[in-house]
Amino acid sequence: MTQMNSSTGTDRFDVVVVGGGVLGTSVAARLAATSASVCVLEAASDVCEGASKGNAGTACSYYGPPGTLETELINRSYPHWEELCGRLGVAYRRGGAIMLALDDAEAETLGHTLAELDEAGVRGEMKTPAEVAQLEPLANMATVAGLWMPDEGVIDPMALTVAYANLAVTNGAQLRLNAPVTTIRRLDDGSMELATPQGTVRGRYVVNAAGVRAGDVSELAGGEPLRSWPRKGQYAVLDRRFAEQLQRTVFCTHSPTTKGINVVPTTHGSALLGPTAQDLEDAGDTSTDRDQVEALIESARRLVPSITRDVVIKTFAANRPASEEPHRLRFDQTVANLLHVTNRSAGVSVSPAAGAYALDLLRDAGLDAEDRPDAVRALPSTPRLRTATDLNTLFAQDPLYAQVVCACESVSAAEINRALTSPVPACSLDGVRKRTGAMYGRCQGSLCAAGISFLTALHTNTGPRDVKQTAHGTVGQ
Numbered sequence: 001m002t003q004m005n006s007s008t009g010t011d012r013f014d015v016v017v018v019g020g021g022v023l024g025t026s027v028a029a030r031l032a033a034t035s036a037s038v039c040v041l042e043a044a045s046d047v048c049e050g051a052s053k054g055n056a057g058t059a060c061s062y063y064g065p066p067g068t069l070e071t072e073l074i075n076r077s078y079p080h081w082e083e084l085c086g087r088l089g090v091a092y093r094r095g096g097a098i099m100l101a102l103d104d105a106e107a108e109t110l111g112h113t114l115a116e117l118d119e120a121g122v123r124g125e126m127k128t129p130a131e132v133a134q135l136e137p138l139a140n141m142a143t144v145a146g147l148w149m150p151d152e153g154v155i156d157p158m159a160l161t162v163a164y165a166n167l168a169v170t171n172g173a174q175l176r177l178n179a180p181v182t183t184i185r186r187l188d189d190g191s192m193e194l195a196t197p198q199g200t201v202r203g204r205y206v207v208n209a210a211g212v213r214a215g216d217v218s219e220l221a222g223g224e225p226l227r228s229w230p231r232k233g234q235y236a237v238l239d240r241r242f243a244e245q246l247q248r249t250v251f252c253t254h255s256p257t258t259k260g261i262n263v264v265p266t267t268h269g270s271a272l273l274g275p276t277a278q279d280l281e282d283a284g285d286t287s288t289d290r291d292q293v294e295a296l297i298e299s300a301r302r303l304v305p306s307i308t309r310d311v312v313i314k315t316f317a318a319n320r321p322a323s324e325e326p327h328r329l330r331f332d333q334t335v336a337n338l339l340h341v342t343n344r345s346a347g348v349s350v351s352p353a354a355g356a357y358a359l360d361l362l363r364d365a366g367l368d369a370e371d372r373p374d375a376v377r378a379l380p381s382t383p384r385l386r387t388a389t390d391l392n393t394l395f396a397q398d399p400l401y402a403q404v405v406c407a408c409e410s411v412s413a414a415e416i417n418r419a420l421t422s423p424v425p426a427c428s429l430d431g432v433r434k435r436t437g438a439m440y441g442r443c444q445g446s447l448c449a450a451g452i453s454f455l456t457a458l459h460t461n462t463g464p465r466d467v468k469q470t471a472h473g474t475v476g477q
């Protein structure tokens with residue numbers, strides 16, 4: 001590691017990563033396992049505050065036609081989810097997905113999708129309506145055909161992003177939060193100096209993983225114009241009492257313009273209906289609206305007719321970083337040491353391979369980054385009360401496991417304390433939610449937020465009323 005402090009007070013790194021979403025942190029985690037020094041600059045007060053916080057967590061085996069870098073990275077990623085998530089302590093389930101055709105035209109489209117799967121070397125198989133019903137008893141009985149994709153999975157995307165960040169920091173990466181990059185100066189020696197409210201850093205290489213703001217970062221660095229805009233996706237969340245009956249992800253047939261509304265069981269036992277797709281101007285707009293939510297519930301009922309409105313416990317929205325170039329992992333055409341890493345709709349799914357791919361590009365461009373034999377590869381595991389089978393052993397290991405704080409999701413004080421003391425600790429209620437799943441359930445925190453505020457206050461040296469709800473406001477306000 002070659003981090004140096006210059007006489008001007010500017011910290012120098014081999015690589016500065018702008019953006020602490022799933023892509024920035026996955027690249028940082030891979031780089032931090034080498035001899036290169038790494039700094040991550042994140043504008044928000046926690047990692048995983050952009051698109052990475054508001055997606056379905058589908059770990060795709062297939063997203064689009066073969067022949068693209070995105071498809072190649074998905075292909076490199078999906079066989080390894082169990083191994084990766086085992087090392088990082090992140091929930092993952094390879095439950096498979098069934099894509100439904102409800103009329104003959106959709107059945108024909110499924111045939112095209114199957115041909116693409118074959119060409120990409122991804123497993124897929126056409127199923128009869130009776131076979132569909134066996135795979136997913138809740139699927140619409142009126143289906144004409146189904147395309148079974150056994151390697152589709154679901155992951156906890158927030159826990160994954162936090163885990164990448166924890167691994168990067170454990171291996172020596174520096175993470176600066178509340179550090180929006182405001183200016184970038186190109187220096188005579190070819191390096192770049194990035195100014196933030198948390199100080200100025202210098203990097204020989206800059207990784208632009210700023211999501212929907214990637215165009216702004218490119219402009220600051222004098223790079224090529226990258227047009228990005230927010231594409232809002234709204235979701236409805238289903239209560240686990242219904243969702244736990246769902247065995248598979250149920251996809252609608254893709255259209256040429258959209259992947260449509262799907263029914264996705266989460267690793268927490270709930271299910272997501274969505275996402276919608278609406279192009280916006282304002283990247284900060286994550287509002288939901290009644291008409292869109294009603295429409296998406298109706299679309300989801302086409303796939304799973306037993307869904308009713310009373311099992312919807314929450315709605316939310318997030319913005320994809322849309323762009324004419326939906327996936328970028330390449331150097332800027334003007335600024336030779338500026339590497340763009342962005343993805344509109346499958347960033348979680350490409351993230352396991354994105355770090356290694358970025359490292360190869362950086363090495364080819366001259367970065368000296370030897371793999372370190374002493375690098376940490378696995379994070380300490382945090383057992384989950386909800387899935388534990390031997391409670392007595394768990395309670396003996398840490399008596400705080402016996403103190404249930406979030407009753408809906410069975411999250412204990414032990415898990416919350418670990419989230420508050422990890423290498424990248426939670427510092428708000430939302431931060432605890434991202435790391436533990438507390439407050440995800442039917443009550444949405446109305447019963448447990450006070451207890452979580454209290455625990456958070458103990459670790460962040462504030463009063464419970466001053467604990468932040470999110471990056472933007474406090475509980476007491």
Ligand SMILES: Cc1cc2nc3c(=O)[nH]c(=O)nc-3n(C[C@H](O)[C@H](O)[C@H](O)COP(=O)(O)OP(=O)(O)OC[C@H]3O[C@@H](n4cnc5c(N)ncnc54)[C@H](O)[C@@H]3O)c2cc1C
Pocket residue numbers: 018019020021022023024025041042043044047048049050051052053054055056057058059060179180181182209210211212213214217232233234275318319320321341342343344345346347348349350
């Ligand atoms: C509704 C929806 C559903 C999706 N479903 C899936 C799915 O099922 N599976 C899947 O694989 N993908 C899915 N995606 C796509 C996936 O979420 C994105 O591809 C991925 O999160 C992009 O990650 P990122 O790190 O590039 O961006 P982000 O997570 O947006 O992170 C960018 C970060 O950069 C920071 N930043 C911006 N500007 C600056 C600056 N000047 N200085 C410092 N920091 C800055 C931001 O604060 C932000 O934290 C979905 C996306 C959405 C919105």
